[in-house]
Amino acid sequence: MVSNPVSLPSYRALEWQADELTGSLKLIDQTVLPTQLKHIDGNTVEHIWEAIKQLKVRGAPAIGVAAAYGIVVGLQPLFQPGADVSRGEFDQQLAKVARYLAESRPTAVNLFWAIQRMEQVAKDHPQMSAADLQKRLLVEAQAIETEDRAMCARLGEFGASLLPANSGILTHCNTGGLATAGDGTAFAALAHAHAAGKQIHVYADETRPLLQGARLTMWELMQRGIPCTLITDSMAGQVMKEGRIGAAIVGADRITARGDAANKIGTYSVAVLCHYHKIPFYVSAPSSTFDLTLLEGKSIPIEERVSTEITHPGGVQLAPTGANVYNPAFDFAPAELITAIITEKGIIQPVTEANVRKVLSA
Numbered sequence: 001m002v003s004n005p006v007s008l009p010s011y012r013a014l015e016w017q018a019d020e021l022t023g024s025l026k027l028i029d030q031t032v033l034p035t036q037l038k039h040i041d042g043n044t045v046e047h048i049w050e051a052i053k054q055l056k057v058r059g060a061p062a063i064g065v066a067a068a069y070g071i072v073v074g075l076q077p078l079f080q081p082g083a084d085v086s087r088g089e090f091d092q093q094l095a096k097v098a099r100y101l102a103e104s105r106p107t108a109v110n111l112f113w114a115i116q117r118m119e120q121v122a123k124d125h126p127q128m129s130a131a132d133l134q135k136r137l138l139v140e141a142q143a144i145e146t147e148d149r150a151m152c153a154r155l156g157e158f159g160a161s162l163l164p165a166n167s168g169i170l171t172h173c174n175t176g177g178l179a180t181a182g183d184g185t186a187f188a189a190l191a192h193a194h195a196a197g198k199q200i201h202v203y204a205d206e207t208r209p210l211l212q213g214a215r216l217t218m219w220e221l222m223q224r225g226i227p228c229t230l231i232t233d234s235m236a237g238q239v240m241k242e243g244r245i246g247a248a249i250v251g252a253d254r255i256t257a258r259g260d261a262a263n264k265i266g267t268y269s270v271a272v273l274c275h276y277h278k279i280p281f282y283v284s285a286p287s288s289t290f291d292l293t294l295l296e297g298k299s300i301p302i303e304e305r306v307s308t309e310i311t312h313p314g315g316v317q318l319a320p321t322g323a324n325v326y327n328p329a330f331d332f333a334p335a336e337l338i339t340a341i342i343t344e345k346g347i348i349q350p351v352t353e354a355n356v357r358k359v360l361s362a
């Protein structure tokens with residue numbers, strides 16, 4: 001195992017900021033990166049909902065952390081100076097805010113996992129006053145954030161141990177510090193392998209249509225001094241055929257009990273290409289990304305996004321007015337195409353239902 005310590009990125013996708021009475025969630029607006037490093041202030045639950053919906057904050061783990069803080073922010077309006085908030089009133093607002101946030105995006109299960117975890121705190125403390133419970137919920141949101149950071153570090157260590165040295169590594173979408181509270185999932189493996197002197201060179205798919213690879217992963221790789229090259233999604237097969245790629249590693253938004261892994265659209269193509277070229281295809285995700293209530297990838301809800309993301313990239317019209325568009329934001333790689341799934345609890349290999357359940361229950 002590679003256990004070289006890796007420093008965290010200097011930028012933080014999300015940061016809780018609080019004065020004595022209220023707090024808000026400071027977010028990097030990821031829609032304007034890399035040309036602008038701009039922050040937004042998530043000081044209402046509507047702001048946070050919008051930020052998730054519009055991908056200002058994105059990436060499965062980061063969405064979960066943002067939703068946890070979103071619950072705290074959504075309950076704050078109850079506590080006006082002098083207000084005596086009853087527990088009934090508090091529970092009603094909690095349910096409302098939880099339902100609202102759950103409607104922001106459908107695929108990343110970390111969103112629902114974090115919301116349920118926050119709601120469970122209230123269920124576990126039926127006698128607690130509203131004011132104390134509000135404080136306790138903030139502690140829970142902070143714990144979700146801290147745990148995510150620790151999970152990223154483990155994913156980085158485990159992932160780096162699998163990556164071949166002196167090799168090109170292909171990645172898709174963005175799985176770094178911008179997508180998590182820490183160093184990332186798949187990205188953490190790249191950062192750890194680089195820090196350990198493995199001499200890797202990262203090939204980043206641009207990741208159509210919203211270009212998380214070109215805009216965000218390239219920005220993060222360059223910020224961290226990791227050697228990297230940008231390619232379009234359609235070049236992945238060619239760079240593999242040229243022998244430039246020793247492994248591919250991606251993140252996930254939801255992984256089923258049998259190990260089918262949903263991730264950004266285009267991931268399935270990468271998995272198929274890896275299979276054809278006999279290149280290991282790794283998925284890296286924390287346990288909060290697993291949905292053991294689902295067996296097969298085809299049951300994962302796939303978000304469909306607006307057609308203008310394809311017809312008008314960056315606001316510039318590219319397709320004829322009125323063109324029919326299909327815009328699924330995710331696909332899934334079936335377990336059979338995944339060499340191993342890296343989790344903070346260990347490496348799942350081969351990817352079978354029995355192994356998924358065994359590693360996750362460790």
Ligand SMILES: CSC[C@@H](O)[C@@H](O)C(=O)COP(=O)(O)O
Nearest residue numbers: 058059060173175179251252264
């Ligand atoms: C650590 S992030 C893993 C995934 O969430 C990531 O690969 C991805 O697909 C993100 O999609 P996005 O639509 O940008 O939220």
